[in-house]
Amino acid sequence: MTGTDTVPAGERGDLGPIGTSPPRPDGLAKATGAAVFADDLAVAGLWFGATLRSPHPHARIAALRFDPARAPEGAVALTARDLPGFNGVQLIDDEWPILADGVVRHVGEAVAIVAAPTRVAARRALAAFDVEYEPLPAVLTLEAAAAAAAPPLAEVEIACGDVEAALAAAELVVEGSYRTGHQEHIYIECQAMTAWEEDGALVVAGSMQCPYYVHKALVHALGLPPDRARVRATAVGGGFGGKEDYPSLIGLHAALLARAAGRPVRLAYDRHEDIVATTKRHPAEVSHRTGVAGDGTLLALDVEILLDGGAYRTLSPVVLSRAALHASGPYRCAHVRVRGRVLATHTAPNGAFRGFGAPQTQFAMERQMDRVARAAGLDPYEVRARNVAGPGDRLPTGQTLDDSASARLCLEEVERRTGFRERWRRHDAERGRGGVRFGDGAEGRTPARGVGLSLYFHGAGFTGNGERRMRSPVAARLLPDGRIEVLTAMTDMGQGCAAVFPQIAAAAAGVAEEDLVFAEPDTGEVPDSGPTVASRTTMIVGGAIARAVSELRRRVDAWLAAHGEEPGPFRAAAARYVAAGEPAEVVVHHETPEAQRFDEERYQGAAYPTFAWGADVAEVEVDPDTYAVRPLRVTAVCEVGRAIHPRLCAGQVEGGTLQAVGWALLEEVKLEGGRYLNDRLATYIIPTARDAPRIDVHLLERPWEGGPFGAKGMGELPMDGGAPAVAAAVENATGLAVEEVPITPERLFDLDRAGRRERG
Amino acid sequence: MSVTVRAVLNGRETELTGHPMERLLDVLRDGLALTGTKEGCGEGECGACTVLLDGEPVLSCLVPLVQCDERRIDTVEALAGEPRARAFLDRFVAAGGVQCGACTPGIVVTAWALLEREARPHVEAVRDALAGNLCRCTGYEGILRALVEEGPAESGEKAR
Numbered sequence: 001m002t003g004t005d006t007v008p009a010g011e012r013g014d015l016g017p018i019g020t021s022p023p024r025p026d027g028l029a030k031a032t033g034a035a036v037f038a039d040d041l042a043v044a045g046l047w048f049g050a051t052l053r054s055p056h057p058h059a060r061i062a063a064l065r066f067d068p069a070r071a072p073e074g075a076v077a078l079t080a081r082d083l084p085g086f087n088g089v090q091l092i093d094d095e096w097p098i099l100a101d102g103v104v105r106h107v108g109e110a111v112a113i114v115a116a117p118t119r120v121a122a123r124r125a126l127a128a129f130d131v132e133y134e135p136l137p138a139v140l141t142l143e144a145a146a147a148a149a150a151p152p153l154a155e156v157e158i159a160c161g162d163v164e165a166a167l168a169a170a171e172l173v174v175e176g177s178y179r180t181g182h183q184e185h186i187y188i189e190c191q192a193m194t195a196w197e198e199d200g201a202l203v204v205a206g207s208m209q210c211p212y213y214v215h216k217a218l219v220h221a222l223g224l225p226p227d228r229a230r231v232r233a234t235a236v237g238g239g240f241g242g243k244e245d246y247p248s249l250i251g252l253h254a255a256l257l258a259r260a261a262g263r264p265v266r267l268a269y270d271r272h273e274d275i276v277a278t279t280k281r282h283p284a285e286v287s288h289r290t291g292v293a294g295d296g297t298l299l300a301l302d303v304e305i306l307l308d309g310g311a312y313r314t315l316s317p318v319v320l321s322r323a324a325l326h327a328s329g330p331y332r333c334a335h336v337r338v339r340g341r342v343l344a345t346h347t348a349p350n351g352a353f354r355g356f357g358a359p360q361t362q363f364a365m366e367r368q369m370d371r372v373a374r375a376a377g378l379d380p381y382e383v384r385a386r387n388v389a390g391p392g393d394r395l396p397t398g399q400t401l402d403d404s405a406s407a408r409l410c411l412e413e414v415e416r417r418t419g420f421r422e423r424w425r426r427h428d429a430e431r432g433r434g435g436v437r438f439g440d441g442a443e444g445r446t447p448a449r450g451v452g453l454s455l456y457f458h459g460a461g462f463t464g465n466g467e468r469r470m471r472s473p474v475a476a477r478l479l480p481d482g483r484i485e486v487l488t489a490m491t492d493m494g495q496g497c498a499a500v501f502p503q504i505a506a507a508a509a510g511v512a513e514e515d516l517v518f519a520e521p522d523t524g525e526v527p528d529s530g531p532t533v534a535s536r537t538t539m540i541v542g543g544a545i546a547r548a549v550s551e552l553r554r555r556v557d558a559w560l561a562a563h564g565e566e567p568g569p570f571r572a573a574a575a576r577y578v579a580a581g582e583p584a585e586v587v588v589h590h591e592t593p594e595a596q597r598f599d600e601e602r603y604q605g606a607a608y609p610t611f612a613w614g615a616d617v618a619e620v621e622v623d624p625d626t627y628a629v630r631p632l633r634v635t636a637v638c639e640v641g642r643a644i645h646p647r648l649c650a651g652q653v654e655g656g657t658l659q660a661v662g663w664a665l666l667e668e669v670k671l672e673g674g675r676y677l678n679d680r681l682a683t684y685i686i687p688t689a690r691d692a693p694r695i696d697v698h699l700l701e702r703p704w705e706g707g708p709f710g711a712k713g714m715g716e717l718p719m720d721g722g723a724p725a726v727a728a729a730v731e732n733a734t735g736l737a738v739e740e741v742p743i744t745p746e747r748l749f750d751l752d753r754a755g756r757r758e759r760g
Numbered sequence: 761m762s763v764t765v766r767a768v769l770n771g772r773e774t775e776l777t778g779h780p781m782e783r784l785l786d787v788l789r790d791g792l793a794l795t796g797t798k799e800g801c802g803e804g805e806c807g808a809c810t811v812l813l814d815g816e817p818v819l820s821c822l823v824p825l826v827q828c829d830e831r832r833i834d835t836v837e838a839l840a841g842e843p844r845a846r847a848f849l850d851r852f853v854a855a856g857g858v859q860c861g862a863c864t865p866g867i868v869v870t871a872w873a874l875l876e877r878e879a880r881p882h883v884e885a886v887r888d889a890l891a892g893n894l895c896r897c898t899g900y901e902g903i904l905r906a907l908v909e910e911g912p913a914e915s916g917e918k919a920r
Contacts, residue, residue, distance in 0.1 A: 027853030030861025031868050032840035033796015037861075040795035186896050188800045188808055188862035237798070237862025238896050271801040494860030494897045651856045651902055658899035681805035681894070689890040689900045697901075 016507040018709045021647035024499040026235070026492065035235040038192035038207040039268045046194070049257045049267040050122035052112040052129050053277065054104035057346035057674025058138035061102055064111065064131050071114070071128035072121040076260045079112045083221070083256070089248050090220035091213070096312040096349065098221060098252050104133070105311035106348045107674050108276035110249070115257040115265045138346040140674050142285055142308045145343035152341040153309040154317035156324045158603040160396045161335030163291075166300035170291030174375045177288070178364035179740040180723070182308075182669035183281035183353060183662075186686050187493075189237020190274040191246060195254035196264035198230075201524075204255050205232040208247035209239045210531035211489050215523045217248035218255055230524040239493035240659070241352030244533050245314050246278045275679040279351030280669060282319055282342070283308040286327070286364030291335070296376035298333040298387045301396075305340035305361060310349035316342040319350075321463050323357025325607045326720070328396055329365035330407040330457040332389040336396035346674055352533060354656060355719035358458055359663070366454045366724030367739060370731065380453045380728060381421045384411055388455065397598070399606040404704040404712065406639035410615035411455055413700060414637040418617040423451045427732050447621035447630070452728025454616045456720035459608030460713030461536040464600050467609075468592040472530040474541060476505075476548035477585035478556070479517070482575030484509060484549055487519040487526040490537050495715055496648035497537050501545055503644050504538075504708050508546035509553040511570045516549075527587065535612070535713030538644060540590050542708040548588040555582065593706060610704050612714040614638040616657070618693070618725035622733045627745035627752070629730055631661050631693035634722060638697070641704040641712030653697040653718040660722025662687045664741045765829035770794075770838035780826035785809045787825055788835060796836040796865045800894065807893030810866035811835045817870045819892075836865035839872055848875065848906075856902030863895045871907055883908045 029035040066077040080087055080101035087101055088094030100111050114125040139145050167173055193206030202224065208214055211231040218229040231251070236243060250267055257265040269277065284307050291300030305323055309316040324340045373383035388407045394400050415421060427450050461467050475487040486505055492498040502513045509516075519525050529541050553570070556577045560567055567573065578584050598605040619632045636653050643649035666685045670677040678684045703710020727738040736751045764777045769792075776787055788794040788811070800808030802821050809820040812834040839845045849868065858864050867890060874881055874889040881889070886907045887900075895903060 021854075021856075023850065023853045024858065026861070027858045028849060030858050030864045031836075031849045031852055033794075033798075033836040033865040034840065035861050036795070037798070039799070040789075042793065186894075188806060188860065188894065188896055189798065190800070235861060238860040240896070270799075271803075271806075496859070647856045647902075651859060651898055654856075654899035654901040655859065655897045656899075659896070680803060681801040682803060686894060686896065688892070688894060689887045689903070692887075692900045695899050695901050 015709060017503040017513065018507045018642065018644055019646065021645050022499065024496055024648065025502065026498045037189055037235045037237050038194070041194055041205060041234055043194055043196065043264045045263050047115045047117055047261055047263055047265045048119045048122045049113055049115045049254060049265050050126050051110050051253065052126050054100065054107055054109040054111055056104055056133050056135050057107050057140060058136040059104050059133035060136060061100065061104060061111065062132040062134050065129065066112070067128045067130065071125040072116045075114055075116040075121065075125040076257065077112060077114045077125065078256055078260055085221050085223045088221065089252060090217045091245060091248065091314055092317060093313060094220060096249070096314055098249065106346050107676065108348055109311070110253065113253050113257055115261045138674055140345055140347065140671065142283055142306055142343060142345070145308065145345050146306060150344060153313045153344050154320045154342040156320050156340045156603065158324055158336065158338040158396050160398065163300050163302050163335045163337040166335035167289060167291040167302065170299045171294045172292040172375050174290045174292060174368070174372050175288065176368045176371050177739065178286050178367050180284045180360045180363055181742065182283050183667050184275055184669060184684055185240045185242030185353060187238025187240060187242055190269045190271055191250050191278060192266065192268035193247065193251045193254040194264060194266040195258035197258065201228045201230050202255055202259070203230045203232065204251045205234055206247065206251065207236050207243055208233050209236065209243045209491055209493055209533060211491070211521050211523050212528040213244070213531055214248050214251040217252055221252055222255065230522065232520065232522040233491040236491050236493035240354045241356065241533065242278060243493065244352040244531060246351070271681055272679050275684060276676055277348065279314065279349050281353035282316070282350040282357065282360065284360035286361055288364060288368040290368060290372055292372050292376055294376070296372065296378045296383050296386050298331055300335040301328050301333050303327045303338045305338065307340070307342045307357065308345050308347070308350060309342040310345060310347045312349040314349045314351045316350065318463060319352070319357040322459065323361045325397065325459060325463065326358035326457070327361035327365060329362055329369070330389050330455055330613060331387045332393045338396065347671065354659065355716045356534065359660065359719045359723065362456050362720045363724045363741065366456070367727060370728055379421055379424055381415055384455045397607055398604050404610045404641065404702060406613040406700065406702055407455055407457060409700060410613050410637045410639055413698065414615040414617050414635060417637065417698060418635050420451055420453055420617045424732055427451060431735050445624045447623050448733040450620055450622070450729040450731065450733025452618045452725045452732055454721045454725035454728065457611045457613045458535065458717040458720055459611050461540050461609055462534050464598040464607055467540060467590060470530050471589040471591070472541060472544060473527040473587050473589050474529050474544035474548050475527050475585065475587045476552055478552055478574050478578045480575065480578050482571035482573070482578065483515050483517050484511065484552055485517045485519060486545055486549065488529040488541055488545065489521050489523065489526050490529060490541055491521045491532045493532065495537070495652060496645060499648055500538050500644045501542060504542045505545050505549045507709065509549035515571050535715045535717070538711050539707040539713040542711065544588050544590045546708045548586050551586045551588065609706050610712050612638065612640050612712045612717045614717050614721050616721035616725040618722070618729040620726060620729040620733060622730060627748040629665055629743055631665065631726060633694045633696065634661065634725065635696045636698070636718060636721065637700060638714065638717055639700040639702060640714040641707050642701050642710035643699050644709065644711050646699060649699060649714065650697040652715050654695045656718030657695050657722045658687055658692050660719050661693060661726055664723035664726040665743055666691070668742050668744065763826055765825060767828045767830070768832045770834055776825060776828065778825050781824045783821055784811065784823040784825060784828060785820040788820060794835050794837055798862055798865055800862065807870065808863050808866040810869045810893065812869060812873060815873065817873045836869050839868060845872060848872065852906040855906035856898065857906040859897030863893060867893045867895065867903060881907065
């Protein structure tokens with residue numbers, strides 16, 4: 001079924017629990033339904049909220065009235081005019097309205113919110129609103145936004161060398177343009193948040209990746225002193241980035257309603273509302289002009305990125321930044337120019353989604369590499385092997401890769417495991433150029449088979465100087481019984497920090513996992529160790545945990561030595577240390593290595609402390625009559641520094657790979673006139689167990705000195721490789737040049753028909 | 761309008777009262793605080809709300825209360841108290857079948873019904889049985905590992 005394993009990287013010494021895969025501590029509670037998710041929280045006297053949403057992509061709100069006589073008794077209603085403070089959600093900036101004021105800019109934008117004693121009553125209360133809209137012209141697609149030439153929401157340029165001169169001198173210039181669509185997160189638990197007042201503070205509890213983001217938004221919009229707002233994450237039923245940005249908005253809505261109603265209020269979206277209202281992956285169009293030497297060596301890369309930001313800026317500037325920094329892939333090239341813009345459209349804001357812009361630009365780069373290979377007469381493996389970046393090579397920002405650069409290792413390993421080249425050549429020869437006849441009604445034909453290769457990387461941790469600015473703190477303290485309590489703001493959305501943090505802490509402090517306790521992510525208790533995003537949790541926060549608990553261990557050991565006591569079991573010794581009144585708490589900040597310097601104005605320097613690397617081979621079958629693509633198997637080889645918990649680490653690759661395969665083949669947000677045609681799980685299709693290919697994961701480990709026990713961030717990495725590998729496999733099977741995902745049967749049919757027309 | 765139905769819920773005779781068309785899902789979650797059963801879509805697509813009705817997996821978001829009269833209803837909470845299920849649940853966790861946990865109760869209930877029929881199902885039978893239960897975290901690999909015994913290499917184990 002699956003062949004996940006790891007290739008040991010030499011002697012590992014005694015690392016205690018590091019590298020073992022114990023059952024995750026929250027596993028049984030989740031499997032028995034005992035874990036408490038956002039909508040499971042029992043709260044006395046709870047009311048429910050509902051949201052009035054715009055049916056128009058762009059309109060002036062000419063009139064907005066609430067008629068209490070038509071609403072269930074006691075219902076409270078809030079519009080933009082009722083907000084107590086500033087009408088904006090604080091993220092990077094605060095231009096995203098809490099409630100639309102005068103103008104709506106996308107279908108599903110929140111116009112008003114209500115609370116009532118039951119879920120049904122809350123929905124009924126929405127009918128007591130009268131709204132008059134005056135529709136305005138709407139910009140609905142990236143293409144229309146580019147034509148409209150409005151100022152972009154964000155812009156970036158990375159340059160090194162002289163691209164124009166290198167293109168002019170190149171033997172070959174290969175051009176290509178690639179498109180990717182929206183993607184919905186489809187965390188299985190929809191967004192939900194409950195708010196109430198308690199001991200003079202506003203409490204917001206629910207499903208989120210970033211408790212301190214929600215806290216910051218509450219403080220900013222409600223003008224609260226920071227200690228009067230408290231945010232707590234419940235169990236999180238999936239995030240994938242979708243619970244990075246949006247929880248700040250729904251959290252504000254719940255908080256506003258709770259204050260207005262004077263009682264606890266819960267907002268829990270159903271799937272329809274979740275799809276319509278929340279952020280999605282940015283659609284992208286990426287154009288390449290590549291200068292190539294006759295032997296296939298890359299000489300110049302000119303890349304232009306357009307991202308559809310939706311109606312508000314939200315996190316788009318940082319998504320663009322990561323998109324641009326990954327746009328030239330894990331390759332060596334002396335002359336590179338990457339220009340990117342985020343354009344506004346009258347659609348729901350696009351935001352954080354696993355990979356954060358990098359999957360879009362690496363899809364384009366990998367497809368372009370296959371095109372370069374064809375132009376130079378190489379196979380997809382050869383062109384990558386010729387250009388892959390390694391230790392000592394420089395990225396376009398001038399960052400020199402260190403020994404943790406493992407792209408070649410991944411490439412060679414995936415070839416060794418799959419025999420990609422031989423199979424690619426065989427399918428290519430069998431097919432012959434344009435020789436496959438699709439949809440001609442001939443009977444009894446077997447599906448066309450193909451294999452595709454992708455090579456990819458992902459910067460671990462925040463982009464640029466993010467980590468340096470945050471200096472994320474982690475606290476650890478000795479409890480009177482001698483256990484170590486670790487306090488961070490990280491949430492476990494399934495990725496497994498609930499398992500990995502105890503392993504890191506136990507190994508670093510040299511104690512048993514039973515001697516450790518981890519505080520719940522509650523801003524009233526834990527320091528702001530940053531958001532649970534950007535593949536930073538294990539590497540950055542895990543690293544700070546290791547230092548914090550080591551320091552406590554050192555203090556206890558030193559005290560024991562000073563008092564001439566025998567070491568003995570740690571917990572008993574630590575309890576004596578605490579009883580003696582010795583300092584029992586430590587706060588450790590993440591310190592960015594001096595060598596990682598990044599100039600955010602000029603985009604020069606080390607944008608990431610390190611990268612995780614991967615290579616995928618996808619195998620597909622394409623039905624010659626229906627054009628349906630069936631993914632059979634994806635082999636993913638990923639170099640992750642150190643897999644703290646190999647099973648969970650492989651689980652990230654397995655799940656991320658399927659999410660990428662879904663994006664490549666099935667997942668499409670269909671909009672018509674800015675309105676959703678498929679805002680349900682019956683029509684927005686994600687892969688089922690029947691659709692999923694076999695996913696073979698092979699973890700490679702080259703411990704990186706900057707991460708705890710050598711670990712690098714890797715949660716987003718697998719999202720980068722699946723789509724280009726699948727697209728390449730479809731191309732290998734059909735001979736059709738796939739430039740866009742999702743590769744639906746309709747799109748493949750159109751591509752085939754267009755090709756036939758061209759050939760006459 | 762309200763009806764009272766008599767059902768055996770998690771092994772106990774229970775009277776359930778509500779609107780005849782009230783979703784079993786809401787009866788369980790809101791009325792009885794059995795929140796192990798999750799709502800993921802409310803239209804029978806995701807399987808997060810799967811419960812057993814007379815031993816067969818059904819989607820409780822599509823089952824009205826009135827259909828539950830004289831039936832046996834088992835939720836994931838019943839499985840938690842079932843000694844024979846414990847080894848299966850432990851295996852499910854150990855194999856990496858659980859990540860975020862939102863789909864997990866529904867998958868566990870569906871899988872348990874399959875294992876009751878067939879102790880060692882073939883991987884294709886497992887994929888068929890689980891085709892109505894969406895998981896967004898695991899790529900289904902960890903779930904299949906937990907259910908298919910004759911799987912080859914153990915995923916994620918260290919090659920020491």
